Amino acid sequence: MKNLKTVSLLCGISASLFFFGCSSEQDIDDPNAASETSASIAFLATGIEAGIRLDHQIYLRSVAVMGRDIYYFEPSDPRYTQELMRGPIDANGFLLTRPWASRYRVIRDCNTLIDRAAELSGGDGNSTAGFARTMMAYQLLINLNYTDENGIRVDVKGTVPGPFVGRTEALAAIGGMLDTANGELQGGNATFPFRLTSGFAGFSTPASFAQFNRGLRARVAAYQGDFQTALNALQGSFIDASGDMKNGVYHVYSTGSGDQLNPIFENPSADFVKALGHPSFEADAEAGDTRFSSKVLKRPAATTFDDLTSDLGVVVATSSVSPFPIIRNEELVLLRAEANIGLGELGAAESDINAVRANAGLGAVSLTSADQALTQLLHERRYSLWLEGHRWVDMRRYGRFSELTIDRAGDVIIPMMPIPTNEN
Amino acid sequence: MRVQRFLMLAALVMFSMGLLAQELAISGTVTNETDGNPLPGVTIVVKNTTISTVSGESGAFDLKVTGFESVTLQFSFIGFAAKTETVSASTDSLNVALKEAPLALSEEIVVTGFATSVKRQNLANSVATITAEKIARAPSQTLDGALSGKFAGVLVSQNTGAPGGGISMTLRGVSTINGSSQPLYVVDGVIVSNTEVQSGVNEVTAAAAAGSRSPQDQPSNRIADLAPSDIESIEILKGPSAAALYGAKASNGVVIISTKKGRAGETVYNISQSYGQRSIIKKLGVRTFTAETAFATFGQAGLDVFNQGNFVNYEDEIYGNKGDIFETRFNASGGNEKTRFYFSGLALSDEGIIERTGYEKYGLRINLDHHFNDRFTVSLATNFVKSSADRGLTGNDNTGTTFGVSLSSTPSFMDLRPVDGVYPINPFAQSNAVQTRDLIRNRETVNRSMVSAKFDWSVFESARQSLDFNLTAGTDFFTLQNDARFPRDLQFEQVSDQPGTAILGETESELTNLYLNLTHTLYSTGGISFRTTGGVQFEEGDLNNINVVGSNLIEGQFNLDNAAGVTVTQNRIIQVDQGYFFQEEINFNDKIYFTAGVRGDSSSANGDTDKYYTFPKSSLSVRLSEYEFWSGLKDIFTEFKLRAAWGQTGNLPPPFAKYTSFNSVNIAGMGGLLPSTLAGNPDIEPETSEELEIGFDATILNGKGTIEFSYFQQDISDLILFRQVPPSTGFTQEVINGGEMTTDGMELALNFNPVRTSNFNWTTGINYYTYDSEITRLDVTSFTTGGFAAFLGQYLLREGYSPTTIIGSELLPEGPERTALEAQGLVPYQPLGNETPDFQVAWDNVFTYKNFSLSGLIDWKEGGDIINLTVLLTDLGGTTYDLDDPVAQQRLAGLGTSTAPFIEDGGYIRLRDLRLQYEIGRSGLDNIVYGKLHHLRFALTGRNLWTDTDYSSYDPEVSNFGSVAIGRSVEVTPFPSSKSYYFEVSVGM
Numbered sequence A: 001m002k003n004l005k006t007v008s009l010l011c012g013i014s015a016s017l018f019f020f021g022c023s024s025e026q027d028i029d030d031p032n033a034a035s036e037t038s039a040s041i042a043f044l045a046t047g048i049e050a051g052i053r054l055d056h057q058i059y060l061r062s063v064a065v066m067g068r069d070i071y072y073f074e075p076s077d078p079r080y081t082q083e084l085m086r087g088p089i090d091a092n093g094f095l096l097t098r099p100w101a102s103r104y105r106v107i108r109d110c111n112t113l114i115d116r117a118a119e120l121s122g123g124d125g126n127s128t129a130g131f132a133r134t135m136m137a138y139q140l141l142i143n144l145n146y147t148d149e150n151g152i153r154v155d156v157k158g159t160v161p162g163p164f165v166g167r168t169e170a171l172a173a174i175g176g177m178l179d180t181a182n183g184e185l186q187g188g189n190a191t192f193p194f195r196l197t198s199g200f201a202g203f204s205t206p207a208s209f210a211q212f213n214r215g216l217r218a219r220v221a222a223y224q225g226d227f228q229t230a231l232n233a234l235q236g237s238f239i240d241a242s243g244d245m246k247n248g249v250y251h252v253y254s255t256g257s258g259d260q261l262n263p264i265f266e267n268p269s270a271d272f273v274k275a276l277g278h279p280s281f282e283a284d285a286e287a288g289d290t291r292f293s294s295k296v297l298k299r300p301a302a303t304t305f306d307d308l309t310s311d312l313g314v315v316v317a318t319s320s321v322s323p324f325p326i327i328r329n330e331e332l333v334l335l336r337a338e339a340n341i342g343l344g345e346l347g348a349a350e351s352d353i354n355a356v357r358a359n360a361g362l363g364a365v366s367l368t369s370a371d372q373a374l375t376q377l378l379h380e381r382r383y384s385l386w387l388e389g390h391r392w393v394d395m396r397r398y399g400r401f402s403e404l405t406i407d408r409a410g411d412v413i414i415p416m417m418p419i420p421t422n423e424n
Numbered sequence B: 001m002r003v004q005r006f007l008m009l010a011a012l013v014m015f016s017m018g019l020l021a022q023e024l025a026i027s028g029t030v031t032n033e034t035d036g037n038p039l040p041g042v043t044i045v046v047k048n049t050t051i052s053t054v055s056g057e058s059g060a061f062d063l064k065v066t067g068f069e070s071v072t073l074q075f076s077f078i079g080f081a082a083k084t085e086t087v088s089a090s091t092d093s094l095n096v097a098l099k100e101a102p103l104a105l106s107e108e109i110v111v112t113g114f115a116t117s118v119k120r121q122n123l124a125n126s127v128a129t130i131t132a133e134k135i136a137r138a139p140s141q142t143l144d145g146a147l148s149g150k151f152a153g154v155l156v157s158q159n160t161g162a163p164g165g166g167i168s169m170t171l172r173g174v175s176t177i178n179g180s181s182q183p184l185y186v187v188d189g190v191i192v193s194n195t196e197v198q199s200g201v202n203e204v205t206a207a208a209a210a211g212s213r214s215p216q217d218q219p220s221n222r223i224a225d226l227a228p229s230d231i232e233s234i235e236i237l238k239g240p241s242a243a244a245l246y247g248a249k250a251s252n253g254v255v256i257i258s259t260k261k262g263r264a265g266e267t268v269y270n271i272s273q274s275y276g277q278r279s280i281i282k283k284l285g286v287r288t289f290t291a292e293t294a295f296a297t298f299g300q301a302g303l304d305v306f307n308q309g310n311f312v313n314y315e316d317e318i319y320g321n322k323g324d325i326f327e328t329r330f331n332a333s334g335g336n337e338k339t340r341f342y343f344s345g346l347a348l349s350d351e352g353i354i355e356r357t358g359y360e361k362y363g364l365r366i367n368l369d370h371h372f373n374d375r376f377t378v379s380l381a382t383n384f385v386k387s388s389a390d391r392g393l394t395g396n397d398n399t400g401t402t403f404g405v406s407l408s409s410t411p412s413f414m415d416l417r418p419v420d421g422v423y424p425i426n427p428f429a430q431s432n433a434v435q436t437r438d439l440i441r442n443r444e445t446v447n448r449s450m451v452s453a454k455f456d457w458s459v460f461e462s463a464r465q466s467l468d469f470n471l472t473a474g475t476d477f478f479t480l481q482n483d484a485r486f487p488r489d490l491q492f493e494q495v496s497d498q499p500g501t502a503i504l505g506e507t508e509s510e511l512t513n514l515y516l517n518l519t520h521t522l523y524s525t526g527g528i529s530f531r532t533t534g535g536v537q538f539e540e541g542d543l544n545n546i547n548v549v550g551s552n553l554i555e556g557q558f559n560l561d562n563a564a565g566v567t568v569t570q571n572r573i574i575q576v577d578q579g580y581f582f583q584e585e586i587n588f589n590d591k592i593y594f595t596a597g598v599r600g601d602s603s604s605a606n607g608d609t610d611k612y613y614t615f616p617k618s619s620l621s622v623r624l625s626e627y628e629f630w631s632g633l634k635d636i637f638t639e640f641k642l643r644a645a646w647g648q649t650g651n652l653p654p655p656f657a658k659y660t661s662f663n664s665v666n667i668a669g670m671g672g673l674l675p676s677t678l679a680g681n682p683d684i685e686p687e688t689s690e691e692l693e694i695g696f697d698a699t700i701l702n703g704k705g706t707i708e709f710s711y712f713q714q715d716i717s718d719l720i721l722f723r724q725v726p727p728s729t730g731f732t733q734e735v736i737n738g739g740e741m742t743t744d745g746m747e748l749a750l751n752f753n754p755v756r757t758s759n760f761n762w763t764t765g766i767n768y769y770t771y772d773s774e775i776t777r778l779d780v781t782s783f784t785t786g787g788f789a790a791f792l793g794q795y796l797l798r799e800g801y802s803p804t805t806i807i808g809s810e811l812l813p814e815g816p817e818r819t820a821l822e823a824q825g826l827v828p829y830q831p832l833g834n835e836t837p838d839f840q841v842a843w844d845n846v847f848t849y850k851n852f853s854l855s856g857l858i859d860w861k862e863g864g865d866i867i868n869l870t871v872l873l874t875d876l877g878g879t880t881y882d883l884d885d886p887v888a889q890q891r892l893a894g895l896g897t898s899t900a901p902f903i904e905d906g907g908y909i910r911l912r913d914l915r916l917q918y919e920i921g922r923s924g925l926d927n928i929v930y931g932k933l934h935h936l937r938f939a940l941t942g943r944n945l946w947t948d949t950d951y952s953s954y955d956p957e958v959s960n961f962g963s964v965a966i967g968r969s970v971e972v973t974p975f976p977s978s979k980s981y982y983f984e985v986s987v988g989m
Helices: A002-021 A041-051 A056-066 A095-115 A124-151 A166-184 A207-222 A228-234 A281-283 A329-342 A346-359 A370-384 A391-397 B003-016 B240-248 B290-305 B314-321 B403-408 B431-441 B628-632 B816-823 B868-877 B886-893
Strands: A070-071 A249-251 A275-277 A297-307 A307-312 A324-328 B024-034 B041-046 B052-054 B060-066 B070-076 B083-086 B094-099 B107-113 B117-119 B128-129 B156-157 B165-173 B185-186 B190-192 B231-236 B253-261 B263-278 B324-336 B339-351 B358-369 B376-391 B439-459 B465-486 B501-522 B527-555 B561-590 B590-601 B613-623 B636-650 B662-667 B671-675 B685-699 B703-719 B718-725 B733-737 B739-756 B760-778 B783-785 B795-796 B804-808 B839-849 B852-862 B865-868 B903-905 B908-920 B937-949 B977-987
Touching: A002 B783, A041 A124, A041 B662, A041 B671, A056 A070, A056 A095, A070 A249, A095 A124, A095 B613, A095 B671, A124 B263, A124 B339, A207 A228, A207 A324, A207 B263, A207 B718, A275 A281, A275 A297, A275 B908, A297 B290, A324 A329, A324 B041, A329 A346, A329 A370, A329 B613, A346 A370, A370 A391, A370 B003, A391 B868, B024 B083, B041 B060, B052 B060, B052 B128, B070 B094, B070 B314, B083 B527, B185 B240, B190 B465, B190 B501, B231 B240, B240 B253, B240 B590, B240 B685, B253 B613, B263 B937, B314 B403, B324 B977, B403 B431, B465 B795, B501 B561, B718 B977, B852 B886, B865 B868, B868 B886
Parallel strands: B024 B094, B185 B253
Antiparallel strands: A070 A275, A249 A324, A275 A307, A297 A307, B024 B060, B041 B052, B041 B070, B070 B083, B107 B117, B128 B231, B156 B165, B185 B190, B231 B253, B263 B324, B263 B977, B324 B339, B339 B358, B358 B376, B376 B439, B439 B465, B465 B501, B501 B527, B527 B561, B561 B590, B590 B613, B613 B636, B636 B685, B662 B671, B685 B703, B703 B739, B718 B733, B739 B760, B760 B839, B783 B795, B795 B804, B839 B852, B852 B908, B865 B903, B908 B937, B937 B977
């Protein structure tokens, strides 16, 4: 009897051991995220399009503050009104490191997609690689805009990233990448083997996407000072001096789950907003310039923060789901003007500049000298492309930082971002 | 399979043993020497055998011993000096009187593992135990909150003053950099969850959206759910040498909690009711403006508001609430020899110092013990808790929405209070803090059940040996709901065109445990005893967190289907662990005690899930006072024991550390994938902590006092590090095992009973402890972590430095040290402070005079620096109380280049708890309620009543980042800490 009890108990214990031991698989897949094997071409391509928005607002805000497009009043972070306006820049600070890292994160996705593209047949493989390479070049350009002479890494395919290269070499590499991509896109089928969002409406086939590629190439060429290449590239782009200046490629946003809202948007009539136009943007505006009146809403009271004061509400984005431009016709027309000025073709430049001005409700100007033409061009770029990430870069390219307003004693214009500490 | 074979073998062994004849029958009673009253519950052990019993209600006991002609009986009871009596067949009834000795705890049983325990007199580690009276001296919202200052070597610190808790516990210093930092909690033998679940309010505050990605939702931790009044005792295994048998989860120490059990006899009821009040410990003051300073700080718009002439002290307005506290407790205990029960109920309502915040808790516990017969016992502990905390909106943010950040830029001349139900717009910040307080909800509701069952089977027992089997199983299940509501008409919601936010987080957590243990005890004839213990452990945890954020809400509605936009996130943590242990104890006549053991652990969190990581231990104690040569010293050192212990424990990698995954990102209704920013490590291993502890324990002057001294050194290797990688790889971090750290320190505990008369008794105890840590090897480039940026104060991790070193913008002066660092390509940061305190002292006193008793604990932390960013924000916002002083101007002028002014000494001396009690015992209550009352007790109690500190902000107990290992001491506009006092009436019948 006693033995029986003992044996049955031991059996029970063994059974429970067996149950626990077997039911508890310890080699568990990540319950929260996909493995690389489940990353299909469509998921990767969409990932790239979603990813180029990540932390991009930090970049846009930072270059807009450094280029004195706006002030950014952040009561819980002194950096926007201190570090960005008077330095020194913290090479480990998030203003630099977060957008920088997010761009390279997208580039990693691009490299994965290029590898995947090799598994596809002919045309689809070409167009997929062309798409990925174009997006990669765009992401590299954004980081190079931040660090300029300090350079970027261009070859980051493997686990050990390649060396830093300076501005000239980096621009050449980005330009070359765009050219390679253009060739690949030309060798694509009628459609991509994946879908793009409405942000690429009109640019969602390999052939039309190549026009976006050429637009970027023109921007890079202008940065290189290679104006003939810029003009050539523009010919393959979607430039149209008489067309809709807003036509172009955009970041799109939605309230869908897992999506982003337009981070630039703030309700301009809210009682406290963080982004406010730099007073010089109002002071320098020509009367009747719709580019000013459509992008700025005068607020009933000025806001003062950290000894800076402005009453210029920002209405570049009209809602939290409005798209935000990546590149658009207005920039292309101004790029053609810039290239022509660079090549001494002031007449051609004048007609493009006046096309943009007419669109803004302003009268024509005449270009008389190279220097005056350039000043005029930079003025038009400032008002046409306000807050789209250009002014700081433009003034740097032409060595005109001294023309930017210094608001407070001790403020400086930050010339370029340092290389992030964790790159070393 | 190995285990089954082991069990079978064990069963065979025991049946092969015979039984001896010859019987000795002993009976008697035990009494208290002082008053002659019978003593129930005294343990009576026949020395050198497996035989023991416990005295019954009238102090009576009887024992049957076979195979001996005479035996030595040992009588022991906590609070009394142990006594031995030799008994032979000729002995008649035995009457034994025990002498009270409040400090003689040597017979107390100390738990050292799942099925292992040891008498304190033999223990080779310093293990502190506190009992119910000290835990529940003054009411505390949460269990961990009641433990501050109670243990040498244990730093208990509050992270937030928000109702519902949020406490971190550090045992003998930090032992990890990126791993889990909190100790393992074992309640009634079963591991329970102490998870911190982030509330999700980051969606509104965006606290983790800029300088730091670390979550900052000011979470509570789940050990808060236990009711302090249900606890019988708490024991803390502080280091690896003591905690080795808990293996890969124990490198932060183990907190072993035993809940109250029923006592056989007449059912006893206790009811107690407390009423108390809570208020802010310290107010900082607000800046007094003049027209000039208002204009200088806020421009013309500021001056216009100033001229309206309304002044509001926002510290009083927001943090000035006097919160009412009601606590009702009931318990009943009783049973008979076979079945005993303990039943308790708790209802607590505790209002916060911010209006519309507070904590409510309802608890129910039933503990049952049943002896089927002499050989089978079952113990069941069940606990159900429902708690609800309204935690307000405090801490860091990047949206100007939390009370503190909003007020940091709101001057006192701006009147935020509603006029005819309309809240004025605050032009000085993105939110109107009064409106936010009045309209939001940030509620955390927990429903939790914890059940543990213990089955003990005396498989075999003879006079000389015994084999015991134990099965312990437990489950800890809770659902936690975070319900945060931000109506669309809030000022800050209007900034968005999707106004109104509803956050609903649902978390389900289930922990299941199964332990099977066998213990074999053998008493040899030479007075040497052996105990062999082995067991297996299975543990599974599954935490599933679903967080839904609805935006653009319909007016007055918070159901998620009333939101125009919905975002869902889900996070699951699944962990499956298995382990085994084996331990051999050898006891030489209670003079020398030796143990050696090993624990093996495998876990789904490790890279190699099949690999068992082993954690050995060994210890030795020698009771010198038991030897002849000590007899001359007995009057001074009544008991003296030297001890040494060595052991290893581990800290498992975070469950996600081995995966390199792709994260989903959506755009315009399409799903996409982006590589994770973390490069996982498929070979990740647990961290290993190794500790050597040496010390002595002494009882002096025949029990008038005790001295415990320990020195320890811990070496932690294979540190799990999130190494920063060049972000151009697409990753920002990778996980590696690479680094070593060493911590050494000492602990001294003194307890005295200087006065003991029939009317007056005074016991006093002092704990002192200090430790230092140093990173001895770092396989990654030195880096800064925690905080937000170097110029805002961060922690520096660098070889040769303490891991809690705080740095800022300041660099070392020119010199060889700086040159050397620069030569290595390192930033020559100048250390500006250190979170680790210089030392801590706790002084506890208990006075009793007749029916009165007065007890209190003074807790002194010397040093330990804090990064005070609250003052930085108020400086920037122009509202700091001292901003018109030159010193504040200097602080502000140096911003960006000088961080030192924001790093402050967080030392304090604090009256942790105080209790004044008047108790009428049974004899005084004869004529009341027909003599049915056991006791009637009145008490005035208080917690944190008095604090002395140089720290300039609200309270030096603060952490913006919760219970992180490195980076705790950062303050950003927290929920201020509070003090509380209570009046309590308690009746027993």
